[in-house]
Amino acid sequence: EKNKKNKSIKFDVLLTSYEMINLDAAALNPIKWECMIVDEGHRLKNKDSKLFSSLKLFSSRHRVLLTGTPLQNNLDELFMLMHFLDAGKFGILEEFQEEFKDINQEQQISRLHKLLAPHLLRSIHLFLE
Numbered sequence: 001e002k003n004k005k006n007k008s009i010k011f012d013v014l015l016t017s018y019e020m021i022n023l024d025a026a027a028l029n030p031i032k033w034e035c036m037i038v039d040e041g042h043r044l045k046n047k048d049s050k051l052f053s054s055l056k057l058f059s060s061r062h063r064v065l066l067t068g069t070p071l072q073n074n075l076d077e078l079f080m081l082m083h084f085l086d087a088g089k090f091g092i093l094e095e096f097q098e099e100f101k102d103i104n105q106e107q108q109i110s111r112l113h114k115l116l117a118p119h120l121l122r123s124i125h126l127f128l129e
Contacts, residue, residue, distance in 0.1 A: 018051055025054040033060035041065025044084050045077035075100055
């Protein structure tokens, strides 16, 4: 029966809202997504949120988070975003906390930048008058 549901899907792209994801998670979850692009990705910083829990269960080969603020309050929130993208590389919060507990040190900042570099694309917009 699961295959029948997947065969009836006749779209290449699904553009939806967070509210609809939460409402339709049961119908969307069985789909094997090629790519999941999440706007306002910083909304996934809380692992206990319904949205994080719903999207984490989705199967996708690629995941992209779009956000202007990947680091808002602390490194734990950054870790959760990275865990959502790559749970293999960013698996255990406590290990991440231990590794970067002295983040004010230049050496740790440099290590964190190297760890994040393959996962971040940053654009800076300059406003000229």
